[in-house]
Amino acid sequence: MADETNNVTTEDDVTPETPEAPETATATEEPEAEESALQQTVSVKDSGPACKELTIEVSEESIANRIEESYDQLATDATIPGFRRGYAPRKLIERRFGSSVKDDVRARLISESYSKAIEDEGLDVIGEPDVKNFDEIELPETGTLSYVVEVEVSPAVDVPAFDTFEVEEEAFEVTDEDVAKEIDSMADRYGDMASIGDGEVQEKDFVQAHVNIYAGKDAGDDAEEIGHHHGVYILVNGEKADYKGHVAGIVVEELGKKLAGKKVTDEVRVSMTGPESHEDDKIKGQDITIVIKIEDIQRVKPVDMDKLTTMLGVESEDDLKTRIKEDLQQRREREQQSKKHDQLREQLLEKIDFELPEKIAGRQIARNLQNQAMQFAYQGMKEDEIEAKLADIRSENEEQARKDLRLFFILDRIAKDNEIEVTPEEINGRIYMMAMMRQTRPEKLRQQMQQSGEIESLYMNIREQKTLDKILEGAKVKTK
Template sequence: MKHSLNEIFKEAKLLHAVEDISSTKKRLRIEIPSDAIENEIKDSLERLRQKTKIPGFRPGRAPMNLIEKRFGKEVEAEALEKVIPEFYSRALKEAELTPVTTPVFDEKFDFKRNSPLNLSLTVEVMPKVENLHYEGVKVREIPIVVGEAEVEDSLKRLQDERAIFEVAEKEIEMDDIATFDYIDCEIVGEEKDPTLKDEILKMGNEVFPLDIIEKMIGKKKGDVVEFTKTFSEMFRVKEFAGKTLSMKVMIKEVKRKILPEIDDEFAKDLGFENMAALKEKIKEKIYDVKKRHAVKIQKAEMLNKLIESNTFDVPETLLKNEMETLVIQQANTSLGESKDATKEKSAFEEEKKDDEELQAEMRQKALKNVQASIIVNAIGQKEEVTVTDDEVKERINVIAQRLSVKPEMMMNFYITKDGSLEGLRHLIYEDKVIDLMLSKAVFEKGE
């Protein structure tokens, strides 16, 4: 009598259960009953017989031995590809293991028709984190104060954003805009670049090297400025990194910055009734930013305490993946150009640090990140935290509003980057779990 796969599952057991290679690496020895494979092979052969045209036979009437002779090996391979993952998944479930890598066969298995298939598989798994005491974790209370000077600084930034520039017969000062022509421009040792006209530069531009800007300060329309600049190996524009640039420019025009008055009219232009209302809104925004920053610190402190009080191994693959992520993030951060020569030198010296020391630092940071993620997932499972589709849509809307783009564009960004919205869903999941953990913490006043 033919048994269904579910019936076979009920009867089948792990042959030798689970062998511990380490707390995060297991060897599973599985015996797949011959019925499971044979049933799949026969079903596939019958489907092929129904649709395959063989000379001298009507579809579905060809002898099974002919079908098997023609398609047997192919069907056997397909049957194994289907049945092995099903039994492997069941074995993991039976052993209560969560894999973090695909399994590796310890040896080449020998498959014979109508015989049980014995497999030995090695797989990395999530560690079991038990007895997590996350209720009542002591967290430092962080007072939030918004000073008047902070409000004034924000007002000045708003004022600066709404500045206008007008042509002036004057010497160049910081914050002015200068228009100039390149008379001569070359990278020493290379072919000269063609001259450019009507280039515009704002004095104090954070991208343009400060020492070049300082050469222009005090100059006026008609003046010619010459300078030579040797860029560090860390300069973000690769074409200039480690090279010397020689330039000669002529100032064509100077524009000075004119700031609007900070008064009730200024507030009304921004959509507020008066200056008091604008200041109140600024104060609220500063408070919100500080509050988010304080909560971020509290969450980090809480996770650090849980990491310190819970010892467990982490899967080497997760650690390796996290280190690769940190390396990419560090490389992207290093692309930014320093504002002055001192910072350039500091960045260069940092780059020269001993490789082993850098690796150790990166590994330690990656280890903490992975440990935190494992703890969060363990607590999330215990608390049965879930993320709904509506919560994903809401997060997309919030991000889109913050970036002033359409939600559809934001959704396409995540799908293009990750292939689905599961990455964003997991971020929301972690946020919900950590918020839950923080709600169960005990806040203590700091010193």
């Protein structure tokens, strides 16, 4: 019987490294071999609202081709002691790298076949694919590679003709009274904040406080503490804002009334139910008690007209009034456009119905909050007003969140059908406008937005507005 060890190739049995042949003038690099086309079969079936299940089967020939291509590349690139690059025997390469080659080919085939299947089937995938039992998928010695992947896709949306939409707009005029109110507001904004000592809290004051949040209704200080915040500033709102206040991102009803008349060292206790959308499970939908311990009361002393005109770089009070009137005119126009957009949003939801994919709701809610923040900033709201609005939005119920998600898909479909895109110039222009409203440098604001990931939200916000403007071009508009 022949000795089986005679058929085993070892490193000592193979041809050792030989001197390299000298280069000649005619030597040229061989072009890289093109990757062979992937052969596969795909079956698609519905697996839920806006969800597809794909069964992908890669042919045995494609598997063999990818393995061969990997070994060919290794034969060229692999460095093995005792052998010149490109001259190591194939069997040695297979023995050394076989396991990693199979893992690499398996991952590549899944990635390539998935991408090809999505493209061939024309699926508009959203979110990440869910490859079933990914860790159990193995590259077969013979036969095909088969696996199942589930994906969420953009739902089918049928958009009616734009002339079926009808919106109303209100005629408006910027009055001298409007200008005077804006000047008073600016005088407060540029005024100096000062502690009032032993005075009592009034509307528009800022209360600096230490805030504790306890679990339970009418909880005492011995209850479980689920949150505490030092140096919190609370704006005391009046009737215009329904006396609502915002404490640690939580909307507190009639907080302005509860704080009015209080002094430093006084304590205000509020028993309430935490908002359903709060990120902390101990607060979300739970009975809580918020304890506000007043540490300081600060009030704004408005600047006088001379100082205000100097700070704003205008020559006189009349120039300031003219400038403010122009700004208010532009702001009202944007507000009017925003109201027409709101009417369109309502009608789009009424006219278009479809089922939503379930898994992306949470991600979309977060994007919606950023989008709303961009919209409020564009309307000229100050940062504290934006935070207050976002706190209100967090209190909305799940039904509203689903409406927002449906609206996103509707507008996305219309934008794609009408090839609506956003240019870099439009993004830069919006950043410039927001920077002017916030009284900061555009380049500084852009840097902040890039660091916080808000540029994408700004892009989507502009795209949505352009899409709604496109609908308005064909809609019926009535002035009342």
